[in-house]
Amino acid sequence: MNGNIYNNEKYLIAEDLLGADFWMDYDQFAENLGADPMFIQNNIDKPDNMIKKGDKFGYNYAIHINRGELWGQAEYNLKALDVYVGLSVSSSQTWRDGYWANGKFPTNSKGQSENLIF
Numbered sequence: 001m002n003g004n005i006y007n008n009e010k011y012l013i014a015e016d017l018l019g020a021d022f023w024m025d026y027d028q029f030a031e032n033l034g035a036d037p038m039f040i041q042n043n044i045d046k047p048d049n050m051i052k053k054g055d056k057f058g059y060n061y062a063i064h065i066n067r068g069e070l071w072g073q074a075e076y077n078l079k080a081l082d083v084y085v086g087l088s089v090s091s092s093q094t095w096r097d098g099y100w101a102n103g104k105f106p107t108n109s110k111g112q113s114e115n116l117i118f
Contacts, residue, residue, distance in 0.1 A: 006065040012058035014051045022050040025057045030104055041103035045110075060099040067092045093117045 017023055025048075026040045033039060041047050042058050051057040069090040076083040094116050101110035 002069040002071075004065070004067045006067075007062060009060075009062045011056045011060040014053055014055050014057055017053055022052055023057065025049040025051050027103065033104075036103075038106070039103045043100040044103050044106055045101055059102070062097040062099070063094070064096070065092065065094045091117065 014023055025042045025046070027042055028040075030040045038044050038047065041049075043049060043060075049057070067090065069088065071086070071088040073084065073086045076085075096113045098110045098113070
């Protein structure tokens with residue numbers, strides 16, 4: 001039997017502003033993709049957020065993975081034949097908790113995602 005539980009937060013931290021006083025928390029790759037000005041915001045709850053040294057920016061979410069496995073093995077020895085049988089059953093569950101609503105995905109980036117079980 002084997003089981004794993006993994007929980008981790010993923011985010012960016014402004015460690016060095018290279019001499020600047022602040023950084024605008026925009027998604028630079030989305031600047032030319034939409035007419036809505038909220039589209040470029042990494043966190044639509046704080047539009048036009050000025051990031052200072054030590055602040056979180058870009059993305060902020062937690063990832064959760066639960067995994068379980070059960071396995072077994074049997075061996076049968078006959079006079080002229082050895083037989084081995086193995087069986088393994090496993091299940092994984094994963095989901096994310098988004099702490100910020102992103103401008104490109106405003107309806108499903110904040111909050112708990114769908115639980116995927118496979």
